[in-house]
Amino acid sequence: MSRRLSEGRLLLATHNAGKAREVAALLAGHGIEVVTAGELGLPVPEETETSFIGNATLKARAAAKASGMVSLADDSGFSVAALDGAPGVYTADWAEKPDGTRDYAAAMAKVERLARHARDRRAWFSCALVLAWPDGHVESFLGEAHGEWVWPPRGAAGFGYDPMFVPSGESQTFAEMDPARKHAISHRAAAFRLLSAACLPD
Numbered sequence: 001m002s003r004r005l006s007e008g009r010l011l012l013a014t015h016n017a018g019k020a021r022e023v024a025a026l027l028a029g030h031g032i033e034v035v036t037a038g039e040l041g042l043p044v045p046e047e048t049e050t051s052f053i054g055n056a057t058l059k060a061r062a063a064a065k066a067s068g069m070v071s072l073a074d075d076s077g078f079s080v081a082a083l084d085g086a087p088g089v090y091t092a093d094w095a096e097k098p099d100g101t102r103d104y105a106a107a108m109a110k111v112e113r114l115a116r117h118a119r120d121r122r123a124w125f126s127c128a129l130v131l132a133w134p135d136g137h138v139e140s141f142l143g144e145a146h147g148e149w150v151w152p153p154r155g156a157a158g159f160g161y162d163p164m165f166v167p168s169g170e171s172q173t174f175a176e177m178d179p180a181r182k183h184a185i186s187h188r189a190a191a192f193r194l195l196s197a198a199c200l201p202d
């Protein structure tokens, strides 16, 4: 049996505003109020694990311990078949500049440069969502969205690598489509559906 969320307040253990917006949109309608780790000024934990679930667990546990609140972390990334799944858990690292800020145009260009000669254009996003309670209990969920990478990047909605990903059966990139459409078919939405069925009040 999974543990269900009882209280009405949840800490989103993320410093990424794009993610926080999407997770808050997915939670809207479940009567749960959210506050983010960024808003509370919690530290950014070092992501030392080699799996999405591992890193999401580490972030959720650190936030629950620091805040005393039930905490939800998202660890996610972009994988390219021709690159054997890279950048994968290192997706954010590929965008990081020496000064600590992120350059997604450069990160997407790196993916294209390494993958451009391969015939196989398959790519996917993964999202691990982990809920951690202050007593150490955790619940984990993994979602994926499969499709192809495209070049040049298209669209201005969304965040991160969205402009270079077209999900299977769609013609627009995640960054071109209406946010509501992304929320219906994304890796984050897939993970959230599992979380919702297991842990959210009906």
Ligand SMILES: O=c1nc[nH]c2c1ncn2[C@H]1C[C@H](O)[C@@H](COP(=O)(O)OP(=O)(O)OP(=O)(O)O)O1
Binding pocket: 013, 014, 015, 016, 019, 047, 074, 075, 076, 077, 078, 091, 092, 093, 095, 125, 158, 159, 160, 161, 162, 174, 186, 188
């Ligand atoms: O839907 C998405 N559309 C486009 N790009 C995405 C998406 N989902 C994750 N991504 C990218 C952003 C980041 O480069 C990496 C996640 O890295 P990840 O460590 O999980 O998140 P983060 O450092 O941005 O925020 P935080 O760790 O505080 O939650 O994958």
Ligand SMILES: [Mg+2]
Binding pocket: 047, 092
């Ligand atoms: Mg991170």
